[in-house]
Amino acid sequence: MIEFRNVSFSYGDKPVLENLSFRIPTGEARVIMGQSGSGKSTILRLILGLAKPDEGDILIEDTNICGVRPRVLREIRKRIGMVFQDGALFDSMTVGENIGYYLLEHSKMRFDEIGEKVREMLGFVGLSEDIIDKLPDELSGGMQRRVAIGRALLSTDPKIMLYDEPTTGLDPSMASNILSLINRLTEFKKVTSIIVTHQIADAFEISKKFIVIDSGKSIFDGDITQLRQADDSRIVEFLKPFRDSIANVQKNEFI
Ligand SMILES: Nc1ncnc2c1ncn2[C@@H]1O[C@H](COP(=O)(O)OP(=O)(O)O)[C@@H](O)[C@H]1O
Ligand SMILES: [Mg+2]
Incomplete structure (x- = not known):
């Protein structure tokens, strides 16, 4: 379980998060969406x-x-x-060394x-053993992202996975691959996941529930139906470029 209770945070005198609250039960995934600079990485x-935080509490598994x-x-x-x-x-490390680094050291x-x-x-x-001695430079962006996920998994045996813009810079089919890997992890390993993205199309592939932040404030926390019905002008504005993908999600739900 990950919970933010009325969390506020500033860098110096620049407020970044304001009175932010949300709760993600164990084993669930949430996408946190918001424009660049809205405070996602800070979360x-x-x-x-x-x-x-300057104010408020953050609970991780009851601590x-x-x-x-x-x-x-x-x-x-x-x-x-x-x-x-x-x-x-x-x-400068091979794929094998990157993934096994933590075990080698610790x-x-x-x-x-x-x-x-x-x-x-x-x-x-989903990568071939043949790449174990290759250097990251020799791999495509999507493969590098997979290696990074593999490294995170082998380093920590995580209960929680945090993904910061996991598909940025990938072409749509690579992005889709990475998203299904994230889904597999959440479902089969029961890992609580937060996926931070400004690419809203990603959100619908991964999670049924979303949080939208705007200038460090939560302006939405709910599912796709609620998202479509939201009439807050900031959400309407944020969703405008993605009207088609949202409509498609709804169609798919009826199939
Ligand atoms: N180390 C830092 N010092 C000062 N300001 C920062 C620092 N890191 C981020 N910021 C500012 O905080 C705001 C939120 O940043 P961030 O959480 O990275 O947003 P996002 O991930 O949504 O793009 C931005 O305005 C950014 O410029
Ligand atoms: Mg960021």
Whole structure:
């Protein structure tokens, strides 16, 4: 479970999040949508404990992370997998080293055992074992994103996955692949997931429930039917370019 209770946060005197509240039950996925600069990445930073709210509380699996010691925070962070906007792989390491890095550094597993885990993970994220010795540069953007997801999974055995703009820069079919991988993770591994995106079409592929933020405030929290009915002018404005994809989602629901 991840819960924000009346969270406010500013960078210096610049308010970024204002009185933000939402709750995501264990094992569910939420898409947080909002324009660039609306505060989405900041929400993820707060969940990771990389920044602290000025006001309000953040609960992760019943622990209020705002007042805990750094050691407790590190334990919580170990259960959170994070996939950043640009994949952020280590350029000079092979795919295998990228995915197995955490185990190499922090576990007592033998080299061949780690190799085995890495191969399994490549299969899980839909990549061939043949790329294990390649460098990230030699892969397509979509493959790099898969490697990043594999690395996050093998590093943390996560209860929570956070994805920051997971399909940005990918062509539509690659994007769709990544989204179905995210879906698979949420459904079969029962991972609580937050997917942050400004690409609204993504949202409908992943989640049935959405949060829309605008200038750090939550202006919507609900499902597609409620989203279509929303008459808040900021939501109408935000949704305008995507009217067709929203209409399609509704059609599909009746099939
Ligand atoms: N380290 C920082 N210092 C000062 N301002 C920041 C910092 N990081 C982000 N901001 C500002 O906070 C606002 C929200 O940023 P962010 O959470 O990254 O938005 P989003 O991910 O929705 O694009 C933006 O106006 C951004 O310029
Ligand atoms: Mg961002």
